[in-house]
Amino acid sequence: MKGSKKGLTSILAMLMICVMLASCGSGSAAADRGSAETAENNKASESAGSAKSAESTGSSKDVENTESAVIAESTASTGSTESAENAGSDENTQGSAPVSFMIPDNARVSYLGPAGTYTEEAAQFFFSDGSFQPKETVQDAIADVVDGNADYAVIPQENTLGGAVTNYVDALIAQKDIYVVGEVILPINQTLMGLPDATLEDIRTVWSHAQGLTQSAEWRKKHLPEADTQEMPSTAAAASYVAETGDKTIAAVAAPGAADLYGLAVLAENVQITDTNKTRFYVLSASRLEEQGEGQRHAVFVASCEANRIDDIIVEIHNAGLELVTIHDRPEGSFLGSYNYIIEVESESGVSGQTLETLGTIPELNYLGSFQMMEK
Numbered sequence: 001m002k003g004s005k006k007g008l009t010s011i012l013a014m015l016m017i018c019v020m021l022a023s024c025g026s027g028s029a030a031a032d033r034g035s036a037e038t039a040e041n042n043k044a045s046e047s048a049g050s051a052k053s054a055e056s057t058g059s060s061k062d063v064e065n066t067e068s069a070v071i072a073e074s075t076a077s078t079g080s081t082e083s084a085e086n087a088g089s090d091e092n093t094q095g096s097a098p099v100s101f102m103i104p105d106n107a108r109v110s111y112l113g114p115a116g117t118y119t120e121e122a123a124q125f126f127f128s129d130g131s132f133q134p135k136e137t138v139q140d141a142i143a144d145v146v147d148g149n150a151d152y153a154v155i156p157q158e159n160t161l162g163g164a165v166t167n168y169v170d171a172l173i174a175q176k177d178i179y180v181v182g183e184v185i186l187p188i189n190q191t192l193m194g195l196p197d198a199t200l201e202d203i204r205t206v207w208s209h210a211q212g213l214t215q216s217a218e219w220r221k222k223h224l225p226e227a228d229t230q231e232m233p234s235t236a237a238a239a240s241y242v243a244e245t246g247d248k249t250i251a252a253v254a255a256p257g258a259a260d261l262y263g264l265a266v267l268a269e270n271v272q273i274t275d276t277n278k279t280r281f282y283v284l285s286a287s288r289l290e291e292q293g294e295g296q297r298h299a300v301f302v303a304s305c306e307a308n309r310i311d312d313i314i315v316e317i318h319n320a321g322l323e324l325v326t327i328h329d330r331p332e333g334s335f336l337g338s339y340n341y342i343i344e345v346e347s348e349s350g351v352s353g354q355t356l357e358t359l360g361t362i363p364e365l366n367y368l369g370s371f372q373m374m375e376k
Contacts, residue, residue: 104151105129105130106129106130106131107127107129107130107131107151107152108130108131108133108144108149108150108151108152109123109127109130109131109132109133109150109151109152109153109154110133110134110135110140110141110142110144110145110149110150110152110153110154111123111132111133111134111135111141111153111154111155112134112135112137112138112141112154112155112156112233112234113134113135113136113234113236113237114134114234114236114237114240115134115236115261116235116236116239116240116254116255116257116258116261116262117134117234117235117236117237117255117258118156118186118188118235118255118279119154119155119156119234119281120132120134120236121186121255121257122154122156122184122186122279122281122376123154123281125184125186125374125376126154126182126184126281126283126374127152133149133150136233137233138153138155138156138167138168138171139171141153141154141155142155142171142172142175142178142284145178145284145285145286146175146177146178146286148286151285152181152182152283152284152285153178153283153284154184154281154282154283154284155168155171155172155281155282155284156168156211156279156280156281157169157172157279157280157281157282157342158279158280158326158328159188159211159214159215159277159278159279159280160188160274160276160277160278160279161211161214161215161272161273161274161277162210162211162214162215163328164328164342165211166328166330169328169330169342170330172282172284172342172368173302173330173340173342177286178284178285178286178368179284179285179286179287179288179289179368179369180282180283180284180300180368180369180371181283181284181285181288181289181369181371182282182283182289182371182372182373182374183280183281183282183283183298183371183372183373183374184280184281184283184373184374184375184376185278185279185280185281185373185374185375185376186278186279186281186375186376187277187278187376188215188272188277188278188279189255189256189269189270189272189277190212190215190216190235190253190254190255190270190271190272190277191253191254191255191256191258191259191266191268191269191270191271192206192216192251192252192253192266192267192268192269192271193239193242193251193252193253193254193258193259193264193265193266193267194242194248194250194251194252194264194265194267195242195243195246195247195248195264195265196263196264196265197248197265198248198249198251198265198267199267200223200224200267200268202248202249203224203227203249203250203251203267204226204227204228204249204250205227205228205229205230205249205250205251206220206224206227206228206229206230206250206251206252206253207229207230207231207232207238207241207242207250207251207252207253208229208231208232208235208238208252208253208254209231209232209233209234209235209237209238210231211235211279212235212238212253212254213229213231213253215253215271215272215273215277216253216271216272216273217273218273219268219271219272219273220271223268227251232252235252235253235254235255235258236254236255236258236261238252238253238254239252239254239258239259239261239262239264240258240262242262242264243262243263243264251267252264253271256269280326282300283371285369288369288370289369289370289371296350296351296370296371296372297346297347297348297350297351297370297372297373298325298344298345298346298351298370298371298372298373299322299344299345299346299347299351299356299367299368299369299370299371300342300343300344300345300367300368300369300370300371301317301342301343301345301359301365301366301367301368302340302341302342302343302365302366302368303340303341303343303362303364303365303366304332304338304339304340304341304364304366305338305339305341305364306337306338306339307337307338307339308337309364310329310339310341313341313362313364313365314327314343316359316362317343317345317359320355320358320359321347321355322345322346322347322351322355323345323346323347324343324344324345325344325345325346326342326343326344327341327342327343327344328341328342329341329342330342351370356370
């Protein structure tokens, strides 16, 4: 029995060891399975995390790419806008640049004659081609334009030494259907001329236009102190008169070319007071130049007002962006202290329509036209 018990005990012990081993194996397997599951879960988590991270990174990149695209588009749009604005600015700059006067071919031009006047020289300088019609007076030249017998008239307006040519200024003011479309500044070199056999000692009377007499006054005072003076409608008219009379005691102050034209001898050159002597001439037309394009650099107005009002008007002109070139006053004729002021102004960028519209609100101001200036 005892042997049986010992054998049974051994068998039970072995069974218990087997159970324990089995249990340890199961636990180890379970642990391994748990570890494997944990590892798989970790891998899954890592994969999921990587996927999410990749998605997140992809989304970020997409966002960055989208933002870059938006910025690029915005920059391109801004660049296009700036380019368009710059182009528009260039167009505006070009548009505001002075427009050249389109001189028609074969223009009919009336001017203060006869042939050989400085006015003829100014007309031929401004109009290289055309039909030139000398007139006895400035009023006749202007009337040709008003009546349709000339396309343009050229008249003197101001001299360095003699100042405003007042009767010609009056003629411009008086005519309501005439506009200034051009200006010529001409150097004036007055010449004393007489018959071919005359000398300075022979001269007893000097004939010329009022401006010619004024401009040569100092020279005559020194060289011909005893000579009388006689006024003529123009310097060329004086030269023509000397040639016609055949009297060697008279001489004319006129343009150098008049001597050759009328067969006279030059007795003295440059008899004006200064070598900087110049005359301003206006080119007149029956229509304003704006019909051929605005943007001319110079403009002329007539202000009709009392003397105490003109300073305000000049300030308004200045505030509109225009600079004063010249101003002349003439009696308005209704009562003392009331004047007509011829006002010439300029703007380097051109006289714009907006500027003219602004100045058009000044009731005393009458616009006579805008134009380019040519100087010989």
